Structures are given as structure tokens and as C-alpha cells.
Amino acid sequence: MWHSLPKKLSRKTIFFYQIFLFVIILHALLFLSTIIFFRGPKTLGNIFVHSQLLNHKIDFVVLPYARRVSAQSLNKAIQQKVALQSKLASKETPKPKVKPKIVQQIKKVEPKKIVAQPKPISVKSKQPEPKPVEIKPVQSKSIEKVEEKIDEPIYIGKEDLQALQIHDEISQALQQHWNPPQGIQPTQPCKIKVILDEAGKVKTLNIEQSSTILSYDMAAQMALTKTEFPEKAWNNEFTLNF
Amino acid sequence: MNLPSIFKTILISLICTPIYGLEITVTKKQATAMPIALVTVKPIMREIKNIAKIIAQDLQVNNQFDVTTSSIQTLKKTKQITKFAQESKALAIFLLSPEADSIEWRLYNTMTGQMVNGKLVKREERTINQWAHAIADQIWPLLTSEQGSFSSIIVACKQEIHKKNNKKFSHIYAFEPVAGADQTKKAIVQGDRINFAPRWHPKRAQLFYSQHCPFNVSLVSISPNRAPRTIMGFDGQNMTPAVSKKGRVVISLSNCADAHLYEYQFDPIKKVGRFVQLTKGSGQYISPTFKGENEIVFCYINQRGRPSIGLLNTSTRDISWITKEHGVSPCVSPDGSKLAYSSRKDNILQLCTYDFNTKETRQVTHDLHGHKDEGSWSPCGNYLVCSVEKGAQSRIACFHLPTQSCRFLTPTDEHWSFPVWSPIFEGKVPFL
Numbered sequence: 001m002w003h004s005l006p007k008k009l010s011r012k013t014i015f016f017y018q019i020f021l022f023v024i025i026l027h028a029l030l031f032l033s034t035i036i037f038f039r040g041p042k043t044l045g046n047i048f049v050h051s052q053l054l055n056h057k058i059d060f061v062v063l064p065y066a067r068r069v070s071a072q073s074l075n076k077a078i079q080q081k082v083a084l085q086s087k088l089a090s091k092e093t094p095k096p097k098v099k100p101k102i103v104q105q106i107k108k109v110e111p112k113k114i115v116a117q118p119k120p121i122s123v124k125s126k127q128p129e130p131k132p133v134e135i136k137p138v139q140s141k142s143i144e145k146v147e148e149k150i151d152e153p154i155y156i157g158k159e160d161l162q163a164l165q166i167h168d169e170i171s172q173a174l175q176q177h178w179n180p181p182q183g184i185q186p187t188q189p190c191k192i193k194v195i196l197d198e199a200g201k202v203k204t205l206n207i208e209q210s211s212t213i214l215s216y217d218m219a220a221q222m223a224l225t226k227t228e229f230p231e232k233a234w235n236n237e238f239t240l241n242f
Numbered sequence: 243m244n245l246p247s248i249f250k251t252i253l254i255s256l257i258c259t260p261i262y263g264l265e266i267t268v269t270k271k272q273a274t275a276m277p278i279a280l281v282t283v284k285p286i287m288r289e290i291k292n293i294a295k296i297i298a299q300d301l302q303v304n305n306q307f308d309v310t311t312s313s314i315q316t317l318k319k320t321k322q323i324t325k326f327a328q329e330s331k332a333l334a335i336f337l338l339s340p341e342a343d344s345i346e347w348r349l350y351n352t353m354t355g356q357m358v359n360g361k362l363v364k365r366e367e368r369t370i371n372q373w374a375h376a377i378a379d380q381i382w383p384l385l386t387s388e389q390g391s392f393s394s395i396i397v398a399c400k401q402e403i404h405k406k407n408n409k410k411f412s413h414i415y416a417f418e419p420v421a422g423a424d425q426t427k428k429a430i431v432q433g434d435r436i437n438f439a440p441r442w443h444p445k446r447a448q449l450f451y452s453q454h455c456p457f458n459v460s461l462v463s464i465s466p467n468r469a470p471r472t473i474m475g476f477d478g479q480n481m482t483p484a485v486s487k488k489g490r491v492v493i494s495l496s497n498c499a500d501a502h503l504y505e506y507q508f509d510p511i512k513k514v515g516r517f518v519q520l521t522k523g524s525g526q527y528i529s530p531t532f533k534g535e536n537e538i539v540f541c542y543i544n545q546r547g548r549p550s551i552g553l554l555n556t557s558t559r560d561i562s563w564i565t566k567e568h569g570v571s572p573c574v575s576p577d578g579s580k581l582a583y584s585s586r587k588d589n590i591l592q593l594c595t596y597d598f599n600t601k602e603t604r605q606v607t608h609d610l611h612g613h614k615d616e617g618s619w620s621p622c623g624n625y626l627v628c629s630v631e632k633g634a635q636s637r638i639a640c641f642h643l644p645t646q647s648c649r650f651l652t653p654t655d656e657h658w659s660f661p662v663w664s665p666i667f668e669g670k671v672p673f674l
Contacts, residue, residue, distance in 0.1 A: 179273065179274040181307060181386075182274065182305055182306045182644075183304060183306055184273075184386060213385075214333070214358065215276055215333065215385045215386060218276075219276055221332060222330060225327075225353070226330070
């Protein structure tokens with residue numbers, strides 16, 4: 001292309017044009033690749049949100065550059081956190097559950113300070129003075145590690161955040177009608193795939209994984225047929241874990 | 243946000259990849275009784291209404307299901323089934339009586355109108371109650387994936403006082419586990435003596451119990467439609483036999499201050515039976531119960547009178563201690579995975595369970611309304627029956643472990659003790 005340019009132009013100007021052309025081509029390529037990768041707006045059905053997020057006190061960091069974060073990393077992070085939290089919760093006294101807060105910055109929690117050593121009290125007496133017992137500070141390495149892991153936030157994209165909010169709305173709507181029989185605790189969850197029509201009614205309902213307890217599965221199905229789903233979930237497909 | 247974290251954020255946002263379908267977990271808000279329809283189909287024989295009533299009582303005994311009974315003329319259209327879905331009843335049980343001595347039950351999914359399961363149950367010399375319990379035992383595993391215990395019975399001792407001479411005596415009664423405290427109980431052992439500590443044979447309808455005699459406490463056996471017979475009358479106490487599923491027998495025999503565990507061994511060549519001592523030392527080894535075939539859980543009371551629970555390996559004779567704290571009345575669950583025992587907590591005996599797999603102890607009862615003693619497992623392993631003693635009164639209570647609910651099976655103004663839950667025997671329920 002630059003061969004067709006007027007020869008009178010200086011070398012400096014030609015170099016400038018060449019750079020300019022290169023940048024335009026690069027931008028065009030980037031633009032095309034983004035269209036190919038993302039294919040416009042995604043529907044709800046293509047987003048994965050882990051279920052146990054809302055039941056735990058987990059901090060999220062919304063990445064302004066990403067729409068979604070890798071499912072694997074998100075799942076791994078959540079599973080680790082849930083496991084650690086449940087371990088700690090069993091050791092600590094029970095506290096009321098708090099809804100997850102969405103934060104924009106990563107917070108670093110400093111390890112707990114160790115209580116200052118008590119000074120040995122000196123008592124004057126004829127008897128030989130007993131040596132003061134040295135209280136060694138407790139090694140808090142393990143605690144620090146756990147705290148670090150827990151306080152590390154989970155990175156989510158913009159669409160993940162949106163899906164989380166929809167997830168919250170759907171689970172709240174379902175909870176109004178979800179009354180499983182007392183004393184029945186299945187070893188595995190009942191997974192039901194639901195497709196809602198344009199009016200928000202259940203179009204198809206397919207049990208992907210049974211809890212192996214008939215009454216539990218049926219109670220879940222009954223809850224689904226009764227629930228009025230939020231508008232955001234209409235005309236969508238999603239899986240429910242009961 | 244510091245520099246490395248910014249780089250980390252940018253890196254993650256660049257690496258991000260497309261991901262899959264929305265998945266939601268719905269947490270339990272509250273567990274309630276699940277509504278179920280129980281429908282009798284005409285022509286209805288006389289008994290079917292009573293049977294439907296008993297089945298409904300069985301299914302809603304722990305408020306897990308809310309059963310509504312109704313009747314229809316014929317069952318021909320799917321609409322007759324699917325209409326229950328509109329009433330929030332996801333499941334419906336239909337009872338039909340094609341013949342006088344048989345009942346057909348069918349379990350339907352009301353949302354699709356499809357039959358889940360069904361069976362024809364013949365009466366076979368059973369009473370109406372037993373017939374209904376047999377049907378409930380077939381339906382229960384379909385609904386809950388757990389075994390039912392409706393066709394079993396509980397035996398317990400009722401202590402009374404002679405009006406003439408003010409002497410105590412104790413009879414053994416049998417009753418159903420589902421019916422309430424006002425149910426009529428059938429006496430299976432009567433007389434003027436004190437009968438106590440009954441134990442079931444795990445395979446056949448045979449009950450062992452101890453009886454206070456003038457010179458000792460002898461062991462007596464009773465089978466349905468047979469008179470009681472004394473099977474062991476050594477000096478001292480012959481008490482609490484434990485029989486394994488393969489027929490090994492261990493008993494606690496005592497003379498003077500100590501009580502020890504003995505195993506009965508029969509020599510088929512000499513055709514002579516003998517008792518082999520399993521435990522040594524001083525103290526009292528009582529209440530043996532088999533865990534599998536080679537291990538026995540027992541209660542040991544030391545010379546200071548402190549009871550604890552131990553596990554004896556019959557082949558090596560090694561003893562390991564399950565509880566270091568106070569523990570009495572051990573009872574191993576039918577599947578051998580758990581142990582129930584009573585332990586003193588704040589000066590009150592409370593029921594506790596011990597899991598052999600996880601080695602975790604769990605306190606089942608917490609209330610301060612009496613001492614819970616002599617716990618016994620149901621065949622399904624979901625219930626614990628025990629005596630609740632407060633002052634001069636003692637009642638039999640049944641605890642449902644999954645719902646943590648409690649029902650009393652005997653009235654308040656009587657003294658009941660030593661409840662033992664029977665296994666489920668094939669055919670007729672014994673003694674009732």
C-alpha cells in the first residue's frame with residue numbers, strides 16, 4: 001500500500017502513515033474477535049452460578065473487565081471457602097447468617113493480635129522465689145493461613161453478578177412453596193431442569209438427578225408448579241437443586 | 243488496590259472463558275407434613291374403611307405426612323388422579339378390594355397420573371390391624387426410602403401392687419408402636435412374681451425374660467401360644483441374654499458381688515452344653531448386646547458403683563471402652579452401626595447415641611422431665627423406645643430421631659419399664 005503513496009513524502013511522514021495503518025488494522029482485528037467470541041448479549045441459560053453462594057458470608061470482587069469468570073476457578077474457590085467456613089463454624093459458636101456483601105476492593109484482614117504476656121508478680125518471702133513461668137505465644141500460623149484463604153474474595157464478572165441477583169430472586173420465590181416432608185434428609189440433592197415459557201410458567205420439567213426419595217422429589221416438583229418466577233427468569237432454562 | 247492485585251485482576255479478566263447453565267440450590271425454609279391422598283374405591287368391603295384409617299394413622303405418626311382419606315365409586319379416568327395435584331397432593335394412594343380377603347393398593351403420581359407402584363396383599367390369617375400395618379410397611383419404603391416398623395411390636399413390664407398384701411408384681415405386655423397411650427395392651431406374662439428385663443430372639447418369635455424366684459433370679463422363655471418355661475436357674479441372677487443373628491448366646495450370670503459375661507457353647511459330639519466365662523476381674527458385667535458376631539457391647543459397673551460401656555472382642559477377649567463417662571443400658575441398632583445408651587447429664591439420665599463409624603456421641607434427649615432408661619431400637623433404626631421415670635411414675639416413650647419428636651405409649655398414672663422393640667418377623671405378628 002505504501003508503494004502507492006506519493007514519493008515526495010518524507011521518510012518520517014511515511015513511517016507515521018505506516019504506524020497509523022497498523023494500528024487501524026489491529027483495532028479492526030480486535031473488534032472482530034470480540035464479536036466472534038461473545039456473540040452479542042447472552043441469555044440467562046448460559047451462565048453458571050454456584051448454588052451455595054448466598055448461604056455463606058462470602059465477599060465478591062466484581063471485575064469491570066470481565067463479563068464472566070471461569071466456571072472452574074469460581075467453583076473451586078467457592079467449594080474451598082464453603083468447606084473452610086463450615087469447619088470454622090463447627091468450632092466457633094453459631095452466629096446468625098449474614099447475606100453476602102459485594103465489595104469492590106480486596107480487603108486484607110490482619111491476623112489477630114496475641115494477648116500480651118502477664119508479668120510475673122514478685123512476692124517478697126524467705127522461701128526461694130519460684131521462677132516465673134514463661135508463657136510462649138501461641139503459633140498462629142495455621143489460623144493466619146485459614147483467615148487468608150477465607151478472606152480472599154471470589155472474582156466474578158458483571159454477568160455473574162447479574163445472575164447471582166436472579167438466583168437470589170428465584171430461590172426466594174421457591175422457598176415460599178418448598179416444604180419438604182419433615183425428617184427426610186436425602187444424601188444427594190434432587191436436580192430438576194426447568195424451562196419456563198414466555199409467560200413465566202413451567203413449560204417442561206425434567207428430573208436430572210433424583211434424591212432417591214420419592215416424597216422429597218414430589219414435594220420439589222409440587223413447589224415448582226406453584227411458584228411464580230421473577231420476570232428475569234421467564235423464557236429461560238435453568239437447573240434447580242433441592 | 244495495590245499494583246500486584248491490579249495485575250491479578252487484569253490477568254483473570256483476560257483469561258475468563260464462557261461458562262454453563264444457571265444452577266440454583268433451594269434451601270429448606272421449613273419442613274412440614276407432606277399432603278397425601280388416601281382413597282378407597284367402591285365396592286368397599288366392611289374392613290377397608292378401618293384399614294384406610296389405620297394406614298393413615300401409620301403414615302402420619304410423626305407428622306411427616308398429612309393423609310386425607312376419601313372414597314370414590316370407580317377408578318377409570320386419569321382426571322380422577324390428577325385432580326389431587328390441584329389440591330397440592332403430589333401423591334395419592336388408592337385402595338381397592340377385588341376379593342373379600344385381599345386388598346390392592348396403588349401409589350400414583352398425581353402430577354402425571356402415572357402409577358408408581360402397586361401390590362395385592364392377601365389377609366392370610368392376620369387381624370385387621372396387622373393387615374393394615376403390613377400394607378403400610380410396603381408403602382412406607384416407597385415414600386421415604388426407609389424401612390417401616392409398623393408390623394413390629396413392643397413389649398414392656400408393668401409394675402403393680404397387690405391390694406391384699408401390698409406385694410409388688412410385674413407383668414409383661416405387648417402393644418403396637420404406632421397406637422397411642424390409650425391403646426389396649428395384651429398381657430403375655432402374668433402371675434404373682436416380678437418379671438423384668440425382656441429380650442427378643444433376633445430370628446424367631448421367642449421372648450426371654452428374668453423372673454424373681456424365691457432363691458434366685460431365673461431366666462424364662464416364652465413363645466406364642468406356649469406356656470413359659472424356665473431355661474436357666476443357676477444360683478444368683480440369670481439375666482439379659484443376648485442372641486446374635488447366627489445363634490451365639492451370651493448371658494450375664496452373677497453370684498455374690500460380681501457378675502460376668504458367659505457364652506453358651508454346645509458340644510455336638512458329647513451333646514453337652516457349657517458356659518464359658520468371657521470376662522475377668524471384679525465388678526459387674528451386665529446388659530450384653532451383640533455388635534455383629536464377634537463383638538459384644540456391655541455395661542460394666544466397677545467396685546465404686548460407677549457404670550461405663552465397653553466393647554468386648556469375643557475371639558481375643560480384648561476390651562475397649564466406648565464411654566469413659568457415665569453410661570448404662572447399651573443397645574446396638576439392628577444394622578450394627580449405632581449404639582444407644584443412657585448417660586447421666588446434670589443428674590438426669592438422658593438418651594445418647596454413639597456412631598461406631600464416626601465415633602461421635604450425640605445426646606438425643608435434653609428435657610428434664612425424667613430419667614430416660616433402657617433404650618431399645620426399632621427395626622428401621624429411626625426410633626428409640628425407652629422408659630421415662632419421674633418419681634413413682636414411669637411411662638414408655640418413643641423418640642423419632644429424624645424429626646426429634648416424642649410420643650408416649652403408656653398412660654401417666656402407671657409404672658412401665660423395660661421396653662423392648664421386636665424385630666420384624668415373617669408372617670403373623672407374635673403375641674397380638
